[in-house]
Amino acid sequence: MKPVDKDFIIKGEHIYLRPITQADTELVLRWRNAPEVVKNFLYRKEITAQEHQSWLENKVFTGQVHQFVIVDAADDTPLGSVYLQNFDEENNKAEWGLFLDGDKTRGRGVGTEVGNLIWDYAFDTLKLHKLHSRVLARNKPCVRMNEKLGFPQEAYLRDELLLDGSYEDLILYGALKGDRGQ
Numbered sequence: 001m002k003p004v005d006k007d008f009i010i011k012g013e014h015i016y017l018r019p020i021t022q023a024d025t026e027l028v029l030r031w032r033n034a035p036e037v038v039k040n041f042l043y044r045k046e047i048t049a050q051e052h053q054s055w056l057e058n059k060v061f062t063g064q065v066h067q068f069v070i071v072d073a074a075d076d077t078p079l080g081s082v083y084l085q086n087f088d089e090e091n092n093k094a095e096w097g098l099f100l101d102g103d104k105t106r107g108r109g110v111g112t113e114v115g116n117l118i119w120d121y122a123f124d125t126l127k128l129h130k131l132h133s134r135v136l137a138r139n140k141p142c143v144r145m146n147e148k149l150g151f152p153q154e155a156y157l158r159d160e161l162l163l164d165g166s167y168e169d170l171i172l173y174g175a176l177k178g179d180r181g182q
């Protein structure tokens, strides 16, 4: 994929998405390394500033990942980040993921609004055929969010991962454009 144009904005009702920049590094590291985010991700190690820099240079700025900062439209407060990754151009599909800042941001419908914006971006702007995500089965808000968005569950993999000494069930979601929920 081509990298996202630096002036590209995705506008929602309460939030907007803008491309991540180098200047977001400190915020993104804080969000992504927060224990309540780490525990819901498959990659558990703390992400260093150097690793993030390499992610930006090798993945984001090359277009292999399309990553955005989620911003509150009312006061321009950055709320979290969402990305499309693992573009499979041969089969016209990609994976999405997101993380929001602490408890004040979560549970207010932000994740669902982001998911709807990413749905439009993936299917209408990028013209992807399929969008998928991997979610730990115990991550109830994320499971519920995927269901509300209309992601059909394509697989439930029992004890798929050994994370921090515990086996975890993993759900694979995969949507086609017409699957859209509310």
Ligand SMILES: CC(C)(COP(=O)(O)OP(=O)(O)OC[C@H]1O[C@@H](n2cnc3c(N)ncnc32)[C@H](O)[C@@H]1OP(=O)(O)O)[C@@H](O)C(=O)NCCC(=O)NCCS
Binding pocket: 036, 037, 040, 041, 097, 098, 099, 100, 101, 105, 106, 107, 108, 109, 110, 111, 112, 113, 134, 135, 136, 139, 140, 141, 142, 144, 145, 148
């Ligand atoms: C997962 C995440 C992105 C969801 O975003 P959010 O803004 O909190 O989610 P929303 O408010 O849009 O919706 C969440 C839904 O889950 C429900 N929910 C919340 N906690 C729940 C729980 N413990 N059990 C069941 N449902 C729950 C909410 O009620 C809501 O459903 P409803 O509208 O039917 O009431 C966000 O919580 C987050 O960043 N979590 C930490 C990082 C993470 O888990 N990232 C995803 C990795 S796959």
